[in-house]
Amino acid sequence: MADEFDVIVIGAGPAGENVVDRAVRGGLTAAIVEERLAGGECSYWACVPSKALLRPIDLMGEVARVPGLSLGPVDVAAVLARRDEAIGHFDDSGQVRWIESVPAEYVRGRGRIDGPKRVRVTTEDGGERVLTARQAVVLATGSTPAIPPTPGLAEAEPWTSHDVTVTDSIPERLIVIGGGVVACEMAQAMHGLGARQTTVLVRGRGLLPRMEPFAGELLAESFAEAGIEVRDQVEAVRVERPEPGGKVTVHLPDGPPLEADELLVATGRRPATRDMGLSTVGLPDGKYVEVDDSMRATAISDGWLYAVGDVNGRALLTHMGKYQARICGDVIAARARGDELPGMRDLADGYGAPQVVFTDPQICAVGRTEAVARADGFRVRVVDYDMGKVTGGYLMGDGYRGRARAVVDEDRKVLLGVTFAAPGASDLLHSATIAVTAEVPLDRLWHAVPSFPTVSEVWLRLLEAYGL
Ligand SMILES: Cc1cc2nc3c(=O)[nH]c(=O)nc-3n(C[C@H](O)[C@H](O)[C@H](O)COP(=O)(O)OP(=O)(O)OC[C@H]3O[C@@H](n4cnc5c(N)ncnc54)[C@H](O)[C@@H]3O)c2cc1C
Numbered sequence: 407m408a409d410e411f412d413v414i415v416i417g418a419g420p421a422g423e424n425v426v427d428r429a430v431r432g433g434l435t436a437a438i439v440e441e442r443l444a445g446g447e448c449s450y451w452a453c454v455p456s457k458a459l460l461r462p463i464d465l466m467g468e469v470a471r472v473p474g475l476s477l478g479p480v481d482v483a484a485v486l487a488r489r490d491e492a493i494g495h496f497d498d499s500g501q502v503r504w505i506e507s508v509p510a511e512y513v514r515g516r517g518r519i520d521g522p523k524r525v526r527v528t529t530e531d532g533g534e535r536v537l538t539a540r541q542a543v544v545l546a547t548g549s550t551p552a553i554p555p556t557p558g559l560a561e562a563e564p565w566t567s568h569d570v571t572v573t574d575s576i577p578e579r580l581i582v583i584g585g586g587v588v589a590c591e592m593a594q595a596m597h598g599l600g601a602r603q604t605t606v607l608v609r610g611r612g613l614l615p616r617m618e619p620f621a622g623e624l625l626a627e628s629f630a631e632a633g634i635e636v637r638d639q640v641e642a643v644r645v646e647r648p649e650p651g652g653k654v655t656v657h658l659p660d661g662p663p664l665e666a667d668e669l670l671v672a673t674g675r676r677p678a679t680r681d682m683g684l685s686t687v688g689l690p691d692g693k694y695v696e697v698d699d700s701m702r703a704t705a706i707s708d709g710w711l712y713a714v715g716d717v718n719g720r721a722l723l724t725h726m727g728k729y730q731a732r733i734c735g736d737v738i739a740a741r742a743r744g745d746e747l748p749g750m751r752d753l754a755d756g757y758g759a760p761q762v763v764f765t766d767p768q769i770c771a772v773g774r775t776e777a778v779a780r781a782d783g784f785r786v787r788v789v790d791y792d793m794g795k796v797t798g799g800y801l802m803g804d805g806y807r808g809r810a811r812a813v814v815d816e817d818r819k820v821l822l823g824v825t826f827a828a829p830g831a832s833d834l835l836h837s838a839t840i841a842v843t844a845e846v847p848l849d850r851l852w853h854a855v856p857s858f859p860t861v862s863e864v865w866l867r868l869l870e871a872y873g874l
């Protein structure tokens with residue numbers, strides 16, 4: 407059976423769903439192909455379950471800082487049950503209903519590109535369906551965890567983000583390989599929920615290497631206080647696990663091997679572009695799909711292929727994938743009408759995407775770090791402020807500490823980047839995102855008066871420290 411739609415999207419994660427929404431709003435017809443669950447990795451194995459596991463950790467930190475409050479033991483079963491509820495017990499019928507209400511056709515099965523503007527779908531029952539696009543095909547297939555080629559590692563069948571986020575039990579002893587976002591969030595979640603011994607093996611120098619260095623340092627202090635061990639500049643050389651699911655041994659370059667009940671590998675992602683039929687249109691397998699600022703694949707000459715979300719490698723974040731998707735859906739609809747607007751371009755990725763790492767302290771950053779700004783050739787001045795000295799911070803509880811950094815472009819007197827590393831700082835981030843993205847001049851920002859006594863007075867302190 408052949409079916410024709412204006413737009414065919416492969417992958418119903420947050421990015422794919424938003425393309426469909428915008429394209430249909432723009433007057434087009436659309437189909438979306440999904441091999442697992444509508445809602446994608448984010449809803450079931452990534453953002454949502456991880457944040458459900460981290461919320462109690464966040465609260466435990468808050469309560470511990472306020473004299474007069476105390477916490478009883480955590481009811482881990484209740485936390486896991488709420489996590490299960492948050493991921494809808496792997497039932498995507500609500501999301502499917504939403505897609506159908508757009509309205510768009512939901513096609514359950516594995517999609518592959520089969521030449522220009524054609525998608526071949528292997529359906530759940532083993533059947534085949536060929537879909538043809540009048541306007542565009544959009545790849546929104548996301549990414550999958552990368553497993554390094556360490557001898558014995560793959561054979562040990564370690565946990566990845568896909569396992570740890572939906573686990574039904576907390577390992578007594580956990581080793582985490584990686585020092586990035588998943589490693590930090592999940593080490594803290596598992597430890598806070600009862601792992602007795604948690605060891606994080608970091609290949610480079612410090613946690614969260616893409617953030618300002620003080621962010622990783624503050625987080626490492628918090629880990630040390632909680633009893634999470636971070637081992638810097640060490641790489642696993644060999645892994646052994648004689649029994650599937652049994653004890654696992656990680657050999658290091660020096661010293662005795664480490665033993666644990668579970669091993670989590672959190673060493674980054676690979677684009678989900680393998681076995682996708684990309685070679686039928688001249689694109690390499692297994693690589694990120696390079697796109698221009700309208701999300702159109704640069705290597706496809708007549709411009710019918712787009713890629714949004716993790717699969718284009720621009721910013722592996724749900725909110726950025728959704729933003730790209732809104733641009734992509736609007737652009738496809740506008741091009742179909744012949745009235746493309748210049749505003750339909752991805753500017754935000756160029757500024758540096760906002761991101762919150764939901765640890766305690768929360769690490770919240772937007773724009774360029776000092777190092778990136780300098781490497782990009784800006785004339786930079788950096789201003790730091792101790793967030794524990796802000797009255798609003800002090801009132802959050804004893805031992806509240808954190809640090810804020812503003813990276814200023816000295817030629818234009820605008821912010822290139824801002825980082826807050828402090829408990830509960832996530833909701834401060836959007837003010838920074840607005841300041842960075844709108845390139846608000848500092849002497850204008852001075853008139854945005856933060857309320858007393860909130861932590862947001864850190865803005866005032868940063869501007870004063872700058873000299874205003
Ligand atoms: C543990 C963890 C926590 C995270 N937490 C956050 C967070 O707090 N905030 C944040 O912004 N980001 C977070 N992220 C990142 C976020 O999950 C991703 O950026 C986001 O899911 C990307 O969305 P997407 O739509 O591009 O891809 P996905 O969400 O990966 O969706 C892609 C979909 O495509 C489907 N698919 C793939 N190939 C095919 C095919 N051939 N045919 C049909 N369907 C196919 C997949 O089944 C999947 O449903 C986290 C990631 C991890 C791993």
Ligand SMILES: NC(=O)c1ccc[n+]([C@@H]2O[C@H](COP(=O)([O-])OP(=O)(O)OC[C@H]3O[C@@H](n4cnc5c(N)ncnc54)[C@H](O)[C@@H]3O)[C@@H](O)[C@H]2O)c1
Pocket residue numbers: 554555583584585586587588589591607608609610614615641642672673674675722723761762763764
């Ligand atoms: N709160 C959030 O926004 C959030 C949460 C989780 C994940 N994510 C997104 O998901 C993506 C994936 O997260 P991630 O933590 O897997 O990737 P990451 O890129 O953040 O970190 C991977 C880390 O693994 C290290 N590494 C790579 N190869 C290694 C090896 N062979 N041995 C030891 N260490 C190695 C890298 O140096 C890096 O520090 C990120 O891009 C992130 O933006 C976002």
